[in-house]
Amino acid sequence: MPLPSSMFSKLVLPTMFVVLMAVTCSGQSTTGTVTMSATVSKFVEINSGGAVTLAGNSGGGVTTDGVVNTPLGVAINLGELGPSNTNSFVTASVPLKLRSNAPYVLSMSATVTSSGITASRIVSSDVGFGLGTVSRTGTGVNTGGSDTNATSGDPTLPANGSVNATSGRYEFTAVRSNLSAFSSATTALNGAIIMNAVPRSNGNGLIVPASFAIKPQFFENGTTTISVTFTVTAP
């Protein structure tokens, strides 16, 4: 008894097709996929750029020094700031090291508290401040990046301060040249990406000295504490 063609086309052929597809699909996968993704977030950091330099001091000293590539946390005793210190200025230079994979902003805030009670006590405007020359050097550093210094640089420069002809008090007069300009977080420096694609173990970065200066004067006697906080962000 021959198999009717309708039977063959309606039952056998579809079954063969299904079987063929099943065999092919279940055992014949010749490709596989690995899909990958990774995230790079903005990253900035500030560390010590090295040892503090203290000059013009009478007494005092660096209590806690900076250690390169470690978190910034230095303590400085500026010593005597009255007229018995005959130096022109007491200065402290604190190297900062910044690193980022994005454009950055370095801001600073400062508080000055004194035991004095008169207008002749040391106040924030008596503390000169400025950022020095920015250095982008070393393997892995984006040496072509530019930076904008919002301060006036070395506060002891003649162009940045002078004796007030009326009061006789020495004043740091240039733009953002004393701590009164930083009573709240204020930009001191900003710039382009600092680091190229190198691992964190690379020790290089952007170095900039933060300079502080006080001119010894007939300040009201007492003790003064100056606290400065640097913050770097990637807006």
Place this chain on the structure above:
Amino acid sequence: MRLQYLTFSLTFVLLFMAFAQTTFGQALAISSGGQPTITGTVGGSVTGSASVTTDLIVTVNFGEVSPLNTNSIVKVTVPIGIRSNQPYQVTVSMTGLNNANVEALQASDVGFGVRNMRLLGGAGKICTQSNHIIRSPFDNDPATSATIAGNGRVAYPSSLGSLSGATIILSGPQLSKNNSSNRQQSDGYAFDAILALTPQFFASGVSSATLIFTISAGPNVPC
């Protein structure tokens, strides 16, 4: 009469199934080779099947690879199962990772190597006249062989940047003893595809890529 038709049809189909298994059964196949793993990640993950009989579909999220990740390296191991009744080759091709910024993540920043070619089990074919060859430069574990290049960037003996089109990474003689139409637990080999990514000061952003592993007939080497 209808019973006759049914019997005839079933017999025909059974014969066809036998033919199909012989003709199409597992000439070449690629699958998962086991559970993929990831180490050194911050916020990352890897998903894939631990079963060697399932398709190779793996999703890798390296997670954070900026310096926020303080681990020395993110390493992903993807076991891949392969089966064949003939000489074979495995190729890899890649799509994605087209960052224009050279300081962003590039293909050369993802180390890629092959290690640990091994039998899945007793149904794997042991050939004595030819070896399974991991093609140069991929015979390395990039996670343990990374170096610092002159520009300070991490370099690997082989990376995704070593891929050019469909690149042969592995070839060799027959892998399987049998011709089973279905994957079995032990009827082939497995190897580890290793991916490594060192966190660095990459330019920020999210990157993605897809690797396609393909097994095909390879150089005609004796078993």
